Amino acid sequence: MKLRDFILRRMILAIPVIFGVLVITWFLAFQVGDPAAMYINENTPQSAIESIRKAHGLDEPPHIQFILYLTNLFQGNWGESTSTSFRPVLEVIALKFPATIELAMLAMFFAIILGIPLGIISATKKDTVVDHFTRVFSLAGVSMPIFWFALMLKYVFYYQLAIMGLPHLPGSFRYDDLMFPDFKYTTGFLLFDSIVFEHNPRLFLDALAHLAMPAFCLGYLTLAIITRMMRSSMLEVMREDYITLARSKGLSERVVIYKHALRNALIPTVTVIGLAFGGLMTGAVLTETIFSWPGLGTWAARAILNSDLAAINGFTLLVALIFVTSNLIVDLVYGTLDPRIRYG
Amino acid sequence: MADTKDLVLEVHGLKTNFYTYEGVVKALDGVELFLRRGDTMGLVGETGCGKSVTARSILRLVEPPGRVEEGEILFREIDPKTGEVNAVDILQLDEDEMLHIRGGKIAIVFQDPSTFPNPVFRIGDQIAEVILLHQDMKHDVLEMKINKLERILNMNPPPVNVSEIVAHLEQLRSMRGNPPEPDEKAKKKAAKWRAIEMLKLVRMPSPESVVNQYPHELSGGMRQRALIAMALACNPSILICDEATTALDVTVQAQVLNLLNQLKKEIGTSIIIITHDMGVVAETCNWVAVMYAGTTVETCATDELFANPLHPYTEGLLHAVPKLHEERERLPQIPGSVPNLIHPPSGCRFHPRCDFATEICKTEKPKLEEVQPDHWVACHHPRI
């Protein structure tokens, strides 16, 4: 009951945030270009332009157009993505969302699996070679230009290996459509589809190989953030009195670190993981562009360059929703990790 | 000195240094302590004289940049089977043996109940943890089962299959001499049951619900009791209370001190109470050691100390305690302040503040000697 109230209240609080995002993107997009320009060319007669404007409500003043946009939004009409052959934005999102989420999930998985142990090791061996190495490794992740890193990975693991005639990782797309010409997406999550619907382990492995480089590239930043957070919160926790108490009980150093310290140090790390999920969306724009990944990131970058207003609005709205949701999830996880937090 | 068999803990020439940027802080420089079995010893001194460092050194819990440099900490334990007394030097033990002593043989209660319990674990789990670690749970599991069956038998209305239960109970009772090895789950359950017993022992109100609560849900006094329960959970030979009552209200403080005294009688633990409050010492301790700037300056029975202090510092300390039946304009104080431990005074560390200092005090460090029967003082000019 309390939990439900908490979630409800958080959702109500999210409304002004989402509304703010809508206002800013819509008016920015309004500046980017004339939406009517997509429907016309030099040969379109003036009268036709007028009628096109009227048909799409573009002859109204901006604030009326915005309200029109909002009403359409609530009716499930997010507009048409002009850069994706005029398909409805929601349809394009449904099509491309699984690709991005699959990539982001794998990147996150990889970042968490590696990042937390690295942070612990770095903190427990503070000021040793291991620690310095881990710090440089994680700071390099924070400072890594993703687009460049992606290109370099592609150059080494795809191009160089390929011209040397060695087995190499694929450099673009989600699967090899020459090898699997008959494949059709069911849910859109390729790893899932290949096993559950296609019963094709080779497709699964191929998809995994295609995911490897983009996921590593995208996950490295998150990995770095998690490692750093884990290290600093571990260091902080290790100075706490309850660690001394745990030691005074005769617990071995392993138990002290992995039970008493870890549980406390995870609390701030979880927050960072949640926030980093939003960051993955930013990273996806860059990574997907380099690896020709048919996901939301590529779509968004192209939409902005092509002044595809409905797509810009749709993408930012979606990301804002993801952000708000992941924050809510973080708060819920927080509550289970830290008994001092009570919803109410 | 009395028969060494009586002594459960002996500390000789303990030196602990802290290596800081500004220099080496010689926090402990030749601490001498001895604790008799079943005694309550007060360890008193000003703030920063090294009481807490002594406690942590005994448990080898001094953290970098600190390090125990030299000395001898003899811990004498009575073997429960043979009744023989085994002495071990704590400083010579390896880390694994040390883990066995910490919490199991020597336990410590820390000063601040608000920061010491781990905030993310339930009180019961934190107590059970130390029980599981140090105790062989065979007997406890059996006792718990017997206890449960007895409770069922005493229920009103009585259960239908009384004879069956009684038979089972008899069978379990017959195993008391040689209980079977329990499984992990039963052990955990028994540890929790023991935790409740421990909370009852420290007079915790409604222990059954407290075991499932988190530290932040308890008051300061309750948390301190929980910490004491945690420390006493394995019937340690020595319990060190590092300013365990300082952070509490006076009323709660009195409760906790009474509790300690009763527990000592119930469990037979020797207690070291670290405090700067002479009142607490007078009330609870039968033996006392006075520390000054990292050294033991005087140690004797409590009554003896209050009646007949031999070290000038102790004398000053006792004078500084306000008394009800005296009317004084202002309390006498010891001139000067606690010395800088990076560059401690030569010879006797108290000599710059001492009214009776002579040349020898500046050059030679006095040894702790038995100047009167059962009364040790480290001073060149004891106030006999």
Place this chain on the structure above:
Amino acid sequence: MSEHYFDDVESYELKGMNHLITWLLHLLAGLVILTIASTILAFQITALIAIQIGFSITLSESFAIGALQLLIAVIVSYILIKLSIAIQSSELWAFSTSLYLNLLLLILLATMGTIGMIFIFLPIITLISLFLPNIREYWFPLFKEDMGPRIKEIRYSLYLVRKSPLVVAGVIIIVSFVVLAFLAPFFTPYGPEQRIWADYNLPPGSPSTDPNMPIHIWGTDDSGGDVFSRIFWAAQVDLRISVTVVAVAVTVGTLIGAISGFYGGKIDELVMRITDVFFAFPGLVLAMAIVMALGERSLDNIAIALMVTWWPGYARLVRGQVLAEREKLYVEAARSIGASDMRILLVHIIPNTIQPIIVSATMDTGGVLLTAAGLSCIGFGPPAGVDEWGLMISIGQFYYSIAPWAVFFPGFAILMTSLAFNLVGDGIRDIMDPKLRRR
């Protein structure tokens, strides 16, 4: 037909292998030399800083530092000359002509000479004169009394800095990049935006097709621009952008955050909701949209977009700090003696919240650099031809298989600069954190 096909592949493979090896070797040599050069430079500059702020260093120590510098200079020059002779005599390196090494040597010696003379000996002479007994007696006792505790703190900080090699490395990299960016006109063989169209996609170390032009140390890009020169010209632009953006964001964010935290109430509520909205955006996408909305794709617009997206972070940070400080006793004390709100805020509260701002500003300088480069890499930057790291990668990515050096070097420059800022920021946090600073 098929035979020909295999022939082709084989030759292609060989070429690829060869290519990679020579390219890697060049890269290695270039990096070694650059590292040595920049280490020496940075060493000199740090020594200068140390001498200037560490007034407590004795005379003999400053002489020792000067002598050490000279010694190192001689040794390094000797090694470099030896190295260049050795490399030139080797066949593999035949086409890595002497010019490239001699040029570096020249830069090295020139900087050694000028910087050494101006920055090392000038302060030493000043110091000597300051420490002459009859001059010294005027200032030293006063200075000592005044600055005693502060100097102690500074010395302790320097001690902590010395103890963390990562911070030292970061400072060295930043200083060398800044210095190299400033000195770009003096040592880059090609001018800004200078192209030799015939020299497209040449590997590192290739001579120019124009016999009068210098060698291409790190190769050329698709339009015949010299990668080495472009990188250092671009350093000017990129560093300027990131520093400007952070400076503006810090100022605006601090002011808004401080006011919001100090006055609380409705202003606070409003500011926090606005920052919430900004946080719900992916920063890059918002910046992209702003650049597009501003009309023209240029570095200035990228800078504006980044300022707009970056201030909310500082506003939040400062607000939190101010909220904590506001309740403290010293503020109460200031108010009790009649200080105005503005005075309390500017003189008492903000200086006490400055430390986390410095840390996050340092680290953000790297972050802004990354984002700006990222924006211009996916096509929101200036038109092709401008010297800017992100743009170089953006253009280079289409030729990454045949001219990887045109992508590698600018990206590596971004990575190193950003890493250096992060190293320093991270180190400063550890050093300034009162909890970690215990002795």
